[in-house]
Each structure stands twice: as structure tokens, then as C-alpha cells.
Amino acid sequence: xxxxxxxxxxxxxxxxxxxxxxxxxxxxxxxxxxxxxxxxxxxxxxxxxxxxxxxxxxxxxxxxxxxxxxxxxxxxxxxxxxxxxxxxxxxxxxxxxxxxxxxxxxxxxxxxxxxxxxxxxxxxxxxxxxxxxxxxxxxxxxxxxxxxxxxxxxxxxxxxxxxxxxxxxxxxxxxxxxxxxxxxxxxxxxxxxxxxxxxxxxxxxxxxxxxxxxxxxxxxxxxxxxxxxxxxxxxxxxxxxxxxxxxxxxxxxxxxxxxxxxxxxxxxxxxxxxxxxxxxxxxxxxxxxxxxxxxxxxxxxxxxxxxxxxxxxx
Numbered sequence: 451x452x453x454x455x456x457x458x459x460x461x462x463x464x465x466x467x468x469x470x471x472x473x474x475x476x477x478x479x480x481x482x483x484x485x486x487x488x489x490x491x492x493x494x495x496x497x498x499x500x501x502x503x504x505x506x507x508x509x510x511x512x513x514x515x516x517x518x519x520x521x522x523x524x525x526x527x528x529x530x531x532x533x534x535x536x537x538x539x540x541x542x543x544x545x546x547x548x549x550x551x552x553x554x555x556x557x558x559x560x561x562x563x564x565x566x567x568x569x570x571x572x573x574x575x576x577x578x579x580x581x582x583x584x585x586x587x588x589x590x591x592x593x594x595x596x597x598x599x600x601x602x603x604x605x606x607x608x609x610x611x612x613x614x615x616x617x618x619x620x621x622x623x624x625x626x627x628x629x630x631x632x633x634x635x636x637x638x639x640x641x642x643x644x645x646x647x648x649x650x651x652x653x654x655x656x657x658x659x660x661x662x663x664x665x666x667x668x669x670x671x672x673x674x675x676x677x678x679x680x681x682x683x684x685x686x687x688x689x690x691x692x693x694x695x696x697x698x699x700x701x702x703x704x705x706x707x708x709x710x711x712x713x714x715x716x717x718x719x720x721x722x723x724x725x726x727x728x729x730x731x732x733x734x735x736x737x738x739x740x741x742x743x744x745x746x747x748x749x750x751x752x753x754x755x756x757x758x759x760x761x762x763x764x
Contacts, residue, residue: 465537467501468530470494474510475527480517555584555744558603560662561687563731564588566706567623568607571751575744582744590685592660598734605745606734607752609662609704611669618739619732622752626705627666627727630717632697638718646725650674653681655693655701666729667702674725691717702727 463471466487473483484494502509509523519527555575559568564586572584587597591608598606599616606617613619629649631637637644650671657663671677681699684690687707694701695716711717733749735741741749 461504463501463504463530465534467497468534470497471501471509471523471527471530472534474498474517475519475524478516478518480510480512483517553582555582555605555748556587556603557584557605557607557748558587558589558594558597559607560591560594560609561588561657562609562625562663562704562707563607565687566704567731567752571748574751575748578747579744584744590658590660591662591665595734598736601736604735605741605748607731608734609729609731610665611662611729613732613734616737617734618737619734620749620753621730622733622749623731625729625731627663627670627702627729628705628708628712629700629702629720629722629727630694630708630712631700631720632695633715633718634697635700635718637700637720640720643721643723645723646671646674649700649722649725650676651678653678653699655682655684655690655699656680657687657690657703658683658685662729663703666727670725670727 470483470487470489473486474480477483477486480494480498481491484491487494489497498510505526507522507526508520509526511518511520557568557572565588568586572586575582575584587594587603589597591610594603594606594608595614595617597603599614607622608619609625629637629644654677656667656677668677682690682693684693687703690701690703691708691711693699695711700720701717708717708719712719733741733752735745740746
């Protein structure tokens with residue numbers, strides 16, 4: 451009676467050995483079976499001997515005329531056929547699961563990343579995976595994290611100060627926040643940087659709470675009295691820019707978001723003293739898992755950068 455305390459993998463021959471035995475039965479020669487499976491005859495002989503030792507019975511009679519199965523070998527071959535057929539069904543099912551996974555990719559991203567970085571990455575991904583349908587949900591970083599935690603997105607991109615519990619992350623880029631005003635604002639003519647304390651007590655045009663931009667600004671000014679009540683609190687980067695360009699007041703946004711406005715002098719950057727307005731942009735996914743399929747490929751593209759080949763995600 452077999453010792454059931456020994457793991458099954460140590461008691462049953464592996465699939466490679468069973469496939470070899472089936473090839474011997476089909477072709478009548480150990481050498482022909484070895485060639486059919488792309489292995490050497492000595493390797494095939496060693497595999498048969500190891501299988502016989504594991505099972506404790508002789509399976510193949512070898513002679514100058516070829517190889518024939520023993521009575522025990524014929525019985526084991528019948529069992530092997532059923533095991534191999536079950537393995538083939540298992541493999542077909544696994545391929546179907548991978549195909550279903552690879553047919554779609556659900557991405558959630560913070561507004562800045564969704565508007566200014568993801569389009570280029572998704573174009574590159576489509577070139578590699580034309581059959582993958584991609585859906586993108588844009589929102590603030592808190593909402594992105596919630597969607598990934600709820601498994602409503604396969605991969606998320608956030609820009610806040612920290613990563614919520616339950617998520618793993620990888621830094622994909624660094625970003626800088628810019629304080630900007632319309633050309634007619636008094637700060638546009640200042641020769642010295644605005645002190646962080648003055649920025650903190652000035653009503654600003656800001657993104658809503660929960661946005662990565664707001665989180666970074668809150669953290670940067672926490673030691674300078676904290677943010678004053680916002681002049682305007684808006685839910686999109688475009689709305690914040692439009693309000694600042696109209697002269698409503700100073701805004702704080704990603705450098706990525708205001709590069710055109712600064713270049714066209716519709717907004718003027720205002721240097722700030724004594725405040726760190728930099729942040730990491732991160733990809734996030736559920737802790738305990740690893741991005742796979744299209745999610746892994748997209749993450750590799752983001753980490754490769756625009757000017758260098760993508761680096762594979764380990």
C-alpha cells in the first residue's frame with residue numbers, strides 16, 4: 451500500500467516520462483520515441499529507468515529488434531493515456547483563461563496621468579497587443595486606489611504622497627507641482643520666490659480633496675500653517691487651468707499639465723521658497739499579486755520611458 455503521506459508528485463511519474471512511455475508504445479522503439487520528443491536516446495533510457503524505479507516494476511523490454519512493453523508497461527500505458535489527456539484538457543482550459551485575460555485591460559488613472567502620459571503608453575501597447583480591448587477610468591488618486599482594491603481595474607496609476615494599504619506599487623516617473631498665475635496677477639511681477647507660508651495662507655484655485663495634487667500640496671504646506679480655504683475647488687485639471695488663466699487666482703498643478711500655458715505666456719510660473727513640491731507617480735495593483743498579461747506589458751512600457759526601450763517587468 452502506498453504511503454499517502456508522501457506528496458503525489460513524488461509518487462507519480464511526471465508528464466514528460468508518461469509521454470515518453472506512450473511514444474515507445476506507439477513507435478515500438480526507444481530511439482524513435484526519443485527522436486519524436488526531441489531528446490537523446492541516453493536521456494530517454496534514463497527517464498524510463500527512473501520511472502521503473504519509482505513504480506517498482508519493469509515497463510519496457512529492450513532488444514536489438516526494438517522495445518516492447520511488458521504486461522505491467524501496457525497497463526501503465528493505459529493509465530498514462532488518461533493522465534496525458536487530462537493534462538491536455540487542463541492546458542486547453544488554461545490557454546482559454548489566458549486568452550480571456552489578454553482580451554481586455556481595465557486601467558484606472560489619476561487625471562494628470564490619464565491626460566498627459568497614458569495616451570502615449572496605450573498607443574505603444576496597442577502596437578504590441580492589437581487584440582486587447584482597453585478601457586480607461588479617470589479620477590482622482592483616492593478613487594483610482596479604491597477601484598483597484600475593489601478589483602474594478604487591473605492596473606492603476608496614482609500621484610499622491612503614499613500608497614493605501616492593500617496595494618503594491620512601482621514608481622514610474624517623478625513630477626513637479628507648479629504654482630502658476632495669469633500674467634496680470636501681482637505674483638507674476640515678483641522678483642523673489644513666494645514664501646511657503648504666504649502660499650499657505652493665500653486662497654488658491656485647487657483640485658478637490660482626494661486628488662494626488664491636493665495631497666502633495668497639503669503635505670508640503672503642513673509645516674507652514676496648512677492650506678487656507680480654497681478660492682475655488684474644482685474636479686478637473688482643465689477647469690483649474692481655465693480659472694487661473696481667466697485671472698481668478700493662483701493655481702497649483704502638475705508641470706505636465708501647464709507646459710503649453712507657460713510656453714504661450716497664458717500662465718506664469720511663480721517660484722516658491724521652503725516647500726518641496728515634487729512627487730512620485732506610481733503604478734498600483736492589489737498586494738499579493740503581480741501584473742500579468744496586458745497589465746504587465748503596460749507597466750513595462752511606463753517604466754521604459756519615452757526615450758529608451760521598455761524594460762521588462764520582473
